[in-house]
Amino acid sequence: MKQTTLTDNQTYKPNMAAEKPLEQNTLEIRTKSIEQTLIPLVKQISTLVTHRERPLCSERSLRAVARVGQAVNLAVERFVTVGETIADDNLEIKDDMYEACKEARAAGTAIEKLCEAALEDSLTDRGAVVRAARCLLGSVTRVLLLADVVVVKQLLLAKDKVARSLGRLESVTNFTEFVKAFSQFGAEMVELAHLTGDRQNDLKDERRRAQMAAARQVLERSTMMLLTSSKTCLRHPDCPSARENRDTVFCQMRRAMDLIHYVVKDGVLDSVARLASCTVMFQKDDWEVSRTVSASLKQFEDLVEMTRLTLLGPDSKERLTQALDTIVERTQDFTDSAYTSHEHRENILLLCDRAKLELNQLLRVGKLLQEQTEGSSPTHEMEQAVVTLLQAIRDLRHQLQATTMAQAADLTSVINAGRDMVNVIRNVALASDTDRLVECADKFHEYIEHILEVCKLLRHIACTDMLQVSAKYAEINLRIYGPQVVTAAHTLSIHPTSKIAKENVEVFADMWDALVSDVTAVAKDVVDLCGRSMDDSKQVYMSLPRPGKHGTTSKPLKPVRLDxxxxxxxxxxxxxxxxxxxxxxxxxxxxxxxxxxxxxxxxxxxxxxxxxxxxxxxxxxxxxxxxxxxxxxxxxxxxxxxxxxxxxxxxxxxxxxxxxxxxxxxxxxxxxxxxxxxxxxxxxxxxxxxxxxxxxxxxxxxxxxxxxxxxxxxxxxxxxxxxxxxxxxxxxxxxxxxxxxxx
CATH class of the missing domain: 1.20.120.230 (Alpha-catenin/vinculin-like)
Known part of the structure; x- marks a missing residue:
């Protein structure tokens, strides 16, 4: 474990909601580095426990057990010494760290003594070794998690430095001060990029990893826009469109840093007051993107499957009805879209009605089963109702996927038309043709809205956390930065001879190009995955034995061997x-x-x-x-x-x-x-x-x-x-x- 200390002179003021001490029974490991640190100890304990359950018929075998016990205790002693050193340098975790180290040291000593007892043939309770091993694993994990608190603290300090630098950049009034402040901001951004990159690679949770990647990408791409929009604002301080460009970039970068805080603290919001000052407000639901049709369908299927074991209890009707209502509500994003064909819209509505009818049938069968028998086994009629309802839900999922794939097929032409329109907007702005610029801007916003609609549907049907996050942030970033191309063009149309205003338009146009490339990549991944999922469903579900009678494992075509x-x-x-x-x-x-x-x-x-x-x-x-x-x-x-x-x-x-x-x-x-x-x-x-x-x-x-x-x-x-x-x-x-x- 790498020793980590803080060298920053500034006082760190933690978010109190985020700085609760680790609960004794909450030892969830969220980073790969902690797992890797635990692996050697796990292997040693595994060897010890396995060895203790074999007949110890030789003195050599007994001595081997004793040596393993000594090795475990020695490794633990070295480990907790590092932990105590970290505690001495970080007072906010000192008490908890010393307590965890004490527990680990005691467990290591106990394991050594139990192994030495084997030499005297006095170890009669094999469960004692197991209990000591579990205690040791828990306490060592706790030490690692407390050390991780220090790593998190360093990252948040680096984020706060960048936030202060942004504040200084926003308040400068001349180019000399701006160059000096931007130079310091750049150095601090490099440090933050390094720390967030390490944290992103270390996170186990796919959703958090994707969120961190999205935040880092916004900061990286926004840096150049921050430079040109700030310079344009300094050169043309009385221009409202120039100020809007700059303020939007500042707001988006701060939002990205809030997302970094949110990921690092695993769901704790930060800077609520600052968010309120931004032009566009985003809530926690924008960061937790599980509110999708895909998630609601999975939840409903799980509830239906559960009735095979629990039957339809008192609360089942309410839970199932509410879950189906959630599905229907979320399909409105598909049926309300102006780009959904009439055929697809009608199919979705019909399938929703079919699911409601099949659910009512299941509820009727379940009610009759409760009235007629006290047994705990489902009848053939109930099993058939479950199968029919699940098939209706699968058909609805496939229809929603088909609707999205049809809209995604038009994405390339819309994006190409948008790129052409950006070129037209740039030329119109240089010609100071204000009326034509307004017309082009309206058309450009239509293209943006079309792409945003496709992003919304892609997020709904995305099968993985990473794709859901990618689709959501592609939508958010395009909604915020897309219209800023027109805003930058307005500045250029007012000051057509300004080199910095022209450069600013180019930078925002480059951002537009990068964002639509993100949308294209996400669409390809989602469509490919959904296409394979639909094919697999046809191959697998039709060949399964009747659920509830035999095993229902859907076997992959090729078994995988882990390395x-x-x-x-x-x-x-x-x-x-x-x-x-x-x-x-x-x-x-x-x-x-x-x-x-x-x-x-x-x-x-x-x-x-x-x-x-x-x-x-x-x-x-x-x-x-x-x-x-x-x-x-x-x-x-x-x-x-x-x-x-x-x-x-x-x-x-x-x-x-x-x-x-x-x-x-x-x-x-x-x-x-x-x-x-x-x-x-x-x-x-x-x-x-x-x-x-x-x-x-x-x-x-x-x-x-x-x-x-x-x-x-x-x-x-x-x-x-x-x-x-x-x-x-x-x-x-x-x-x-x-x-x-x-x-």
Whole structure:
């Protein structure tokens, strides 16, 4: 871990909403560098835990365990020493950092002692090593996250320097002061570009990474416009259009820096008062671009799929109806567009009506099922209603994609016409033909509005976070900077002999050209991805067995094998899953050794059997994260995850039957609370497994999600099994007392 200190002399005033101390249980890793720092420790602990569960039949093996324990403790000691050094240089994290270092040091010492105990053959509780390992991972992660707070602080200080430089540039009144201020601004921009570039590459979250790239791009492209618009404003201080050009650039650059703050602080807004002074206001929803048709369709499909497990509960009708209403509301961007053909508009409206009818049918079937039976299994009629509704939603998605692709096909001609119009506007401005300039400006704004409409639809149907962000910021930047070409031309028409005014028009025209090139690139990526998605849907969905009866994993055409670097990235999640598996194995061993729950022998044996099956499957998935075991490709992993989810569903039903025998009380309440969480985790894992992927990057993301969701489900199952043991003991004791009373 690289030591990081602050050398800036200026006082840093943090946003109080953003500077809350790290919560003990909130250790989300958002950067790749922290993951990479954890990997060596993960490997050491993984070796240790795996070794402790093998028979130690030789002195050599015992000594190897002791050496691993010593190595872990020594590495932890070096690690926390660096952490404490960072704490000494940064008082705002000092207490939290020292506490985390203390916990890490204690866990490292405990692991060393436990490993030394193996030499004396006194280590009887293998769970102790697992618990110490989990504690060590948590505390080390906490140290890294606190160190990351310091890195964030440096970046925000660099951003604040640039903001102050912008303020000085905005207030200068002569060229001499401007040249001096712009020189300082340039140096500080270089530092900010370096820090934000490093942060962008380090971020794990695709959406945040794309947002940071968008902010950096605005700052980079706006620098030249800031130079020419400021010089034009200084040369022609009484010209309103020159001032508008300059103020727009300042406002957009400040907005970009606010976005940097927002990304770095992971969703905390900054400079609200300053934003209010900008010509165009943007809210948090402009930065979080998930309010799309694609997102609402996915949410609705998830809710419909969930009814297969939960049936139609009391709140299902309201949730499903509201989710479909959201879809219909968002399709209005397609039907209201002046560039949507009559045929496409009618098809969208018909498909929305069809989805409403199919939903009503599902709700009717669900209501009848609730009235007629108390069972928990869906009927064939309900299954058919679910399938029909999902097909209607898929057809609606394909129609929306087709509508967007049709509009995107006209994009090239519109952009070319816009480029030609820019040339005309430039020539008209040089000729000081004000009336003609107004006519050309109106036509140019029509082209801009057309392109903006296409951007809006592209964002709605974009399948990935990166494309959604790219489409959104292409739209925002074009809306702000596009009309400024005309504004710059007005200045030139008033001062046709001004060289700086002419240069300013050229710079804004270059920005226009860059922005429409961005739109073209985004459109190509979105259309290509949607085209493949529509083809895959035809190949996959038509060949699936009936959902609910068999596995529904949509297998990719070519299984993917992860390389060593990708396996290392998911090693931490795999190890955490392995630790949970070890704890559950210890619980099932305890159950079998004690013979708990004699009165419910069949159910209890089935609980143990299902739990051990799940533990075995989770272990094979853990081995996959290390490049070992029987699972060789990602498809092998997905198939195993599917079986894992199905086994969890079977265990859920067995435990539900067992719970009826448990007397009321705190233990039964705890059992039911944990048990009720299982269907949600099962459904989420099944959704992830059957979600088709395109490309290796998407496949790797899917692998990571499958491991994380399997780990979450395993954690819940472990709690269920533990509580079952306690409840079974209570049942056994109650029966024993009853038998004694009878005799």
């Amino acid at each position: 060593s670097e990708e396996q290392a990235k998911i090693a931490k999640a795999g190890l955490e899953m392995k630790l949970i598996t070890s704890e559950m194995d210890a619980e099932t061993d305890k159950w079998q050794e004690s013979g708990a729950g004699g009165t419910a022998l069949e159910e209890n044996n089935d609980i143990v059997k299902r739990a051990k099956n799940m533990s075995s499957m989770a272990f094979s998935m853990y081995q996959f994260t290390r490049g070992e075991g029987a699972l060789k490709t990602t498809q092998d992993l997905f198939t195993q995850a599917e079986y894992f989810a199905e086994e969890a569903n079977r265990l859920y039903k067995v435990v539900r039957q067992f719970s009826y025998q448990v007397p009321g009380g705190i233990h039964k309440k705890e059992l039911l609370e944990n048990l009720d969480r299982v269907p949600t985790y099962v459904q989420q894992l099944q959704f992830t497994v059957k979600n088709p992927t395109v490309g290796k990057a998407a496949t790797f993301t899917k692998v990571d999600n499958v491991i994380q969701e399997t780990k979450g489900l395993m954690d819940v199952i472990s709690k269920v099994v533990t509580t079952c043991f306690t409840c079974a003991t209570k049942v056994s004791n109650a029966v024993l007392i009853h038998c004694q009373e009878l005799t």
